[in-house]
Amino acid sequence: MAAPNEKWLYEKTKDSIFFINILPRHDKHGAINDLMKTANHVEEGKREEFLNGDGHCATGFVVENGPDLLKILTCAHVIEHVYSATDPVSTHDCNRVFITQVLCDHSELSFRRPGQNAHPQRVYAKGRIIGISCEDDLLLIQVPREDVVDLDEICMRNHPHLTFPSTQPAAFDVCAMVSWPPLRHRTAVIGRVSHTSRSFDDLGQENPVGYRMNLMEVRIGSELGSSGAPLVNGNGKVIGMLHGGFRDAFSYFLSLNDIMLFLAHRGVVVIRKFLLLLEP
Structure with missing residues (x-):
């Protein structure tokens, strides 16, 4: 090649890349601890560190760019303390106990612009987890486009899938x-x-x-x-x-293979010709 x-x-x-941060809800520490007990691979003495702090971060990228919603793919292992392959966690439980925050590339550029001092903190959009594979380390997040902001305005620039x-x-x-x-x-x-x-x-x-x-x-x-x-x-x-x-x-x-099958089974359009080769 x-x-x-x-x-x-x-x-x-670059315009398709998002910063992802998933942090525990302060009022759900008990529920998170219960999930960790079920997953049973985090030592009891180390569970407290997953309940306090600023969460865990990853990179994500846009896989679907709709008129009202963005769908962003990332890794699930930022929350692997609450699941195992044999004891998976549901998207309902993920959204119940975690807050999912995303930040677009354009917002970061504006935040770092020389002389920008009106916004001392980054403004994250809240996402919702709509798909997870605890066997394959895949996580799909949905974000309303109107919530993706560039400082104090809706980000009008493109986030291509x-x-x-x-x-x-x-x-x-x-x-x-x-x-x-x-x-x-x-x-x-x-x-x-x-x-x-x-x-x-x-x-x-x-x-x-x-x-x-x-x-x-x-x-x-x-x-x-x-x-x-x-x-x-x-x-x-x-x-x-x-x-x-x-x-x-x-x-x-x-x-x-794993990425495309995961997305196809969750309604994201991928290459049909390729999927026909993957299906048994």
Whole structure:
């Protein structure tokens, strides 16, 4: 595959990226603790840290851009303390015990604009979790467009949805990622696909949640808070979503198959031709 134009990939992707923060509701600590007991993989002495603080953050990207609503895909493991693969949590319980906040790229640009001092704090939009896969680390968030603001006004700029290719990635394909670790929005990196399907056993990692998906191995850098970022190919199509980085040189991504099936089963339009190849 020809080397992509990195700047073009950056420009095509950046407006679709959101910062995600999910924090516990102050009046639901008991319910969250009950969910943690059911999931039963967080030590009792460590559960308190999930009840206090500012929540857990990730990167997300737009997968559907409707006239009234945005749908944003991210990783579920920001709330993995309340679920396991064998004891999944429902979207109802997620929304009952957590507050989901999102921030768009344009709002961050305005917030950081030199001389901007009228708004000392970022203004988040509240989202609602509408889909979760506790086996595959996928979370779908819905946000009213009118709630996505640029400082004190509705953000009128475009938040384009990213699309998917009709073919699978392959080893040595060039790829790129734009993510949003805390305070470092528009973090852009280039890499290459190393292997398209690693199991957790291949990685030698503990897996207390019981995740069952295989992961694509990519020689690319990632940071805490980058999880949920899209990996795009040279045509700007999403070929994976960041699960995490376990080793110095490599990061690991949820597969195109798992992402597309998850979205299709939750009403997000993806490539029908490709889905026909995935269905048994």
